[in-house]
Amino acid sequence: MSSDWEIPAVAVAVDLVVLTVRSARLQVLLVERGIEPYAGKLALPGGFLASEREDVDTAAGRELAEETGLRPENLHLEQLRTYGAPNRDPRRRVIAVAYLAIVPDLPEPTAGGDARSARWVPVSQVLTRRATLAFDHQRILSDGVERARSRLEYSALATAFCPPQFTVADLRNVYEIVWGETLDPRNFHRKVTGVADFLVPTGGHTTKHGGRPAALYRRGTADVLHPPILRSTGGWR
């Protein structure tokens, strides 16, 4: 570190892995790039810091609002990882701070005032390379999905996929789709209702469906699940 050494200045991008469960599939919000590099390719939504003084976490929240039109509601946003390889972007040195967002099934795919070409794409199509992404976004998405899968076990993250009021079956559906495995409805019911402060009964019940009405719940205050909801395959067991 000599005294005449210039500290390198780099651009900071914020990229979002926004996941939801839609049409019985785990889907990710992607945009079609309009400009080079990778023009026409699908990419994670994101952008550069809006100003020299914008907080990075704040920038992530701003981008999410721009893309989805959502804000406080049922919304989970956490930092995922930072990607700092020197050649990620062919134009200039850019490091990307990636965030993982979980949202409920939105009424309109590309709502919000921005009207960019954002759309939901099944995660399986990307991970199996039937669709490929710009930059290192494939890797970022893959990291984000794995993070979401493991968070379902130990945290109350699954409720972020659900609307404000939901049934135990709705919640089980999230687990089954994100993990890609079926769970016993009886045991699942007992487990999740047994975790303290995970689910709060609202008193309401569903009325439609073919069978017995299901009790409605809203998310509780617990963020860590005491007896975790473990997946059989995957991590271990």
Place this chain on the structure above:
Amino acid sequence: MSSDWEIPAVAVAVDLVVLTVRSARLQVLLVERGIEPYAGKLALPGGFLASEREDVDTAAGRELAEETGLRPENLHLEQLRTYGAPNRDPRRRVIAVAYLAIVPDLPEPTAGGDARSARWVPVSQVLTRRATLAFDHQRILSDGVERARSRLEYSALATAFCPPQFTVADLRNVYEIVWGETLDPRNFHRKVTGVADFLVPTGGHTTKHGGRPAALYRRGTADVLHPPILRSTGGWR
């Protein structure tokens, strides 16, 4: 995003939370700052990218080598989180990509060719505010310690605290000190030797001590622990 908008350029720092177990305590490697801001204060070791083209992960490995003189050996290095508040550094806009490193008890505290004023400080002294750190390093350390604690449960991280050859008691010692709770030696022994590919017997045995010689092990190939080693307090249970 108007076309005449200038993308903000920021400096990228790499900060290290280097942990070890020394003198029966969890300790962190800290440096005494020689220049403003926070001159004379303790801080996490770290620095800016060495060049416009240096990979961020590479920079973390380089800083670790500079500070400890270590390189490949028993060494764990993983990205922790990125800290991007606009006022972290009063001089200019700096975002810090923090890394967590775990090293075995080193023969010499401030070895290596750098000869900076690096030294080991018990983590408890910092977390209880008997010693305070520069910038937001207190928060970063706290996040790093929590990450290390939770990684002990599900990953083979604990072996990174140990020398190349170690006993089950050495390993248990790591868990007890990092978690701050005592564990039953008998059950611990059975558990860790029962996890597939966690520990590999070398055939050697200790010779000193007061009691029966202990078998020596080296780290196995497992990085995820199938039946996890759970702590009683803390997370849950």
Place this chain on the structure above:
DNA sequence: GCAAAAGTGTTATTGTTACACCCATGG
């Protein structure tokens, strides 16, 4: 032999899994 630490066996308890069974509604 005695102290000290390593390591094994055994049992009570707890958590999980599998599945039989009852409940409440719409048609």
Place this chain on the structure above:
DNA sequence: CCATGGGTGTAACAATAACACTTTTGC
């Protein structure tokens, strides 16, 4: 009254925790 999902009971099984007990060394 039957199909359909919601929800409870229960027994077999697996993991864990507590602790008695045996092993192997140094002195």
